[in-house]
Amino acid sequence: MNLPLASNVKQKRPSLKSSYLWNSLLAKWHHRFGKTDEAILIWVDLLNRDSSKFRFKVVKCLIEAQAFQEARDYLEIQESKQHDQLPEINYLLARCYVGQALIPQAKKKIEQAIQVRPQNSIYWDLLADCFLELGDWREAIKALDNSLRAAPKHAETNYRLGIIYAFHDQDLEALRCFQGCCQLEPHESLYWEMKAEMHLRLEQLTDACNSFKNALRYGGTPDLAARLAYCYIQDNQIKKGIKYYKLTLKYESDHYDSLSNLAAVYQNLGRSQDAINLLERAKKIYPKDPILLNNYAFTLVHQGRTRKAAEYYREALELTPNHPLILYNLCVCLTRKGNWQEGIVLLNLLIEIDPNHSAGWALLGNIYDQIDQFDTAIDCFNRALKLA
Template sequence: MQRLVEGLEALKAKDLEKAEAIFAEVVEMAPGLGAGHNNLGMTILQRTQDLEKAGQLFSEAIAKDPRLYDAYLNLGSVLMSQGRMDEARDTWMKATQLQPARPEAFHNLGIHFSTHSQYAQAKSMFERSLQLDPSNTDEYLRLAMVYSELSEYYPALANFLQVLVRNPGHFESRLAVAEIYRRMGRYPTALYELQQLHEIFPEDVGLLVRAGLIFVETNQIPEALAVFSRALELDPEHRDVLEVLAVIHEGQGENDKALELYQRLALLDPDSEFCREAIERLQPLISQ
């Protein structure tokens, strides 16, 4: 009907008051039209964030038209916002049965399952979502993160690389690729990826820490010292950097340098039992 179209145009133009008035009129004129209730609920949700009222309208839309896919999507989102997770999941499951060729409900279920650390189920949902919409770059990222949680490293890499093909500068994906290579024991490749990022973000201490830890893990102590020393120049109060440097210097028998670093760390964390024990251990050695 014409008024429904006018309401949708107002909603698209972000004229929410006008859209709400039109959809309220549609609901009054055609109370059996599920789309009217659904669109009124969407408008109220955007205008006032009234979850209770919007949820009621979405439920009414489904009651009027049990095959109204968008109403199930919207109701599921409201239920999730209300903390009613199981009901949200069940609502989206019904949506997948109604429209198995549309990706939105599968996407929402993937988010739901990954939020609850149910990664195998999340993987299945994101895979289906991508089958239906292969152009969704963000979905490749979500699926890659799920694969990574499942320690399925090769599929994780493949999906992170799909993101990088579409967006070569995507920091999070390149960082994740470096971490996966590290977990796989492919340390030179991991360091290469970190170096690529470091050239773009030369003052990112986190990148230096990751590279330094790889050098420690592979017993390349001089390289680790150089990287962590540079990190400390950039952030003199970085606790992890201070701690790792102190441990390395102590392991090298450089007790005076280690003690200085433990003391600096103790100033930042006066309650640290670790620092107290280290200082007590080293002070007698230096005074000898």
């Protein structure tokens, strides 16, 4: 039996390397490893191939790679061809315009998309971006409210609303938004942290402590432990505050705020040496912080080391000249040493800066009383009591 002969003519097949799939994967590979220019060239080539199919994914890749003009060129051609896809084309064009800082054009395009598909939350989110870029935060809030109506379980939209309200000091509204975030995603640390900050602003200390505690539970960081400690101290739960400051320092021994704040707690408890030890550590981190130097000097005064304290007060004043609190504290220090004349000079400077500084007037009155200038002392006391 004769077998058929195989043809010597090879059937032409498209090369794998010229296929859409291959080039799409190659572009993503280039982009992933930082060769963005090569990726963009491949994506543009894919868009330029004859095809009646709208290449959504390729356009989105170009936009993500910030190749806005290349994406625009393709989209503007497709506007007249893909009528069924016009809302999505307008949305993608709006993203390109935003990327090119053409905000009015972006706003117009996304509004056209919303007219056709008002139930799409992503469109409302982009409209909110446009309003924020234009400086109209109230209209941005309206857009995000509409986004929430379209996607009520989207915690990120609630979070954005909360941030806008918080930035514009609408603390109660911001709190409601962050509460919504916590209800939708109860294990997200960031949402609990922002909720806690709003409670703190509203002086709802117990609620702030509870929220910071949840934030720490779901995403423990030294900064969160320090904020929780601060809340406990403000809520007069001193032992718990100390506990969490120590926890912070256990995991981050050079946590500056914890060193400074725990030192202040110890000073208020009369534990001056413990405070000094912490301030020494803090001073090694930021030796030129005037507030730290002021606190260091204040603690030294309570140890009776007024000469050394005066040095630190002067150093702090070199960094922030004429700071009222530091000036006053230095004057107290000088008065304890009996340095009346310099105290008078500095207190007069303080009163020039703040004519209603009652404590300054009272201290000046005490100095004049010590040097037997009783009439001047009485005048100062009257100013301190606002009787003159």
